[in-house]
Amino acid sequence: MNKSLMIAKYEFLKTVKRKEFILMTLGFPLFFILIMLVPLLLAGTSSPEDLNLGYIDRSNSFEFPAEITVRGSMIFSNGIPGVTNNQELDGTNNEKYPIIKFTQYSDVAEAKQDLGSGTLSGYLVIPEDYIKTGIVESYVMGKGTNIPQEELSELLVNNLLRDKVDEETLQRVKDPITFKRFSIEATGEVSEKGLTDMLEDFALPYITGILLLISIFTSSGYLLQSVAEEKESRIIEILLSSVTPIEMLTGKIVGLGSVGLLQIAIWLSVGFAGLIYVFAISINPFLLILSLAYFILGFLLFASMMGAVGAISGSMRESQQLIPIFTFPAIAPILFMQVLITEPEGKLSMFFSMFPLTSPIAMLIRMGVSDVPVYQIAISLIILMVSVYFVIITSARLFRVGLLMYGKRPAIGEIVRYMKTG
């Protein structure tokens, strides 16, 4: 077997078995799933409790029903215009929905006493100038009960507009807008845009871009670590008596690049599987192939630079300190996301999507928000490929001279000289 391949295989297996890698690769999607699932689960299992609310209405403009039933953000009650009847709840299923009971008080002290004795879960005070300020005071014991604002809000709207507007208007006030989006294509064709389309157009390139960034950084970070570790542990000399520095750099880049590919493949398949399942979106194969191309080129670029940094710096710690030099340009597209999204054809966006250190991420984001001409994609890929070529050559030179230097880090002038001569 070719020695570079042997190194690639060894590095791949060594990294894949690392705890950090497993944690990062599996933990990341799990983390996301958890974030999405936890609120659902919580909402499903622990339904809000029944509440017994008192209220003191100093504005004299409200009349609350004796009780309302809450389902999701909808409320149900009998005999109030504008509020759905309780009957509609019956028969949906046998689930028990929380009930909020209301009791009117004229005296705060009384309500306070009942709250103290536990008869009330809380009470509301509606001040005289409520209409002007919109302020309603709510009192509960300690930090305990949470009084739901949304449901009350519906109740208040109902009260305020009762007898002033008709039933339909009342419903509209409660739910004034449902967007239906259309876009007119260059052909003049009008198409309706749903959430799914927006996800496909925007979220996919965006998410892919960010995952790309994380993956490029973790795997080229592993490369930096692995070179620095070999240098620090001095095993480098044994390796160099068996293989050439170029074979070593190539092997590491291939091995750790595969680690990055594996990682992003796991992430994307988990992510897309989820998206396809939930939103029934379709993946644009062109975008997928482009993402792959940008990943490979972006990785090669960063990895070979990191390889050189690892070789030059004296220790692991020192090399870690040099990482931000690369991190900053790479995350610049994320920092300037606003500009990329609002002015995808602007000068800055153009620059970011052509400049090799930022183009992998920036181009994918641009493609999400606008139709980037194919020639621009081609130019950015070519610039990236040419840069990769020169960076690899330069890095290999630095790699060769840097590996055996211990102790002092070479001065900038020295580094430049090595770049030229090797």
Add this chain to the structure above:
Amino acid sequence: MIILELEHVSKSYNTKKIINNISFSVDQGEIFGLLGPNGAGKTTTLRMMLDIIKPESGNIKVFGKDIDTHSKDRIGYLPEERGLYKKSKVIELLVYLAQLKGMTKTRAMENTVDLLQSVEMLEHKDKKIEELSKGMQQKIQFIATIIHGPDLIVVDEPFSGLDPVNTQIIKNILLEQKKGGKTIILSTHMMEQAEAMCDRILMINNGMIVLNGKVGDIKNEHRNNSIFLEFEGNLSSLEGLDQIKNIIQHGTYVEIFLKDGHDVQSLIEDIVTRVRILRIERSTPSLNEIFIKIVKGVSS
């Protein structure tokens, strides 16, 4: 047969000449000592032999030709700066290093087991390097050097940090390898080791060759016209003898230098009459003494 040949090799770092026009060759089956004080350029010379760094000028031939991947696979190298992957398992690491030297996995595995057995470490094969003691790590490092059955073994300070028992184990393995027709280049600043093991030595100082030849020849060449004497009696009673140029005291014994043209025999006859002799011998300088003399002579 010549295994390794250097011709007019020079190397400098940042305008400082580390190696200055050295030429020598190593024959098959010998233990060749590369000696010199710290900073003399030993490690640089070794690294050039192994193609880890390139010479600035001059030629290096290994197994009769310029070094390439194939000839690298026939060399085993133990660097002075030791290091292994701390988190790797002993057996996995050794097999990997052997594979990097062009071995098949099966052969690498067999060799690893055999060698671990020979240094009584087979039971540790599944441990991680970092779980081993320092001495054990040294032995693993040494095994890594010869795991692929190299024809040329290059060891840089192989005994540093080893206790006497492990030193003996490594020494025996090296002698075993020599018996098997392998060539060994031993770089060290410990002269007693070199003297005991090497057939030929090359001593360098400040990047230049100061001694080159068979150990016995070099010692004969540097023999002083002197004797070592351990005695009971008064030192001053010897001082009147007119064969003696001067006397140097070395703790329990003295070294007596003769004037030119005088014979040891007649001196001994005279000494016998003045003191009681405990031990007497013609001085043959150790490599250590020759080394110190040369290094001091060059620098003064």
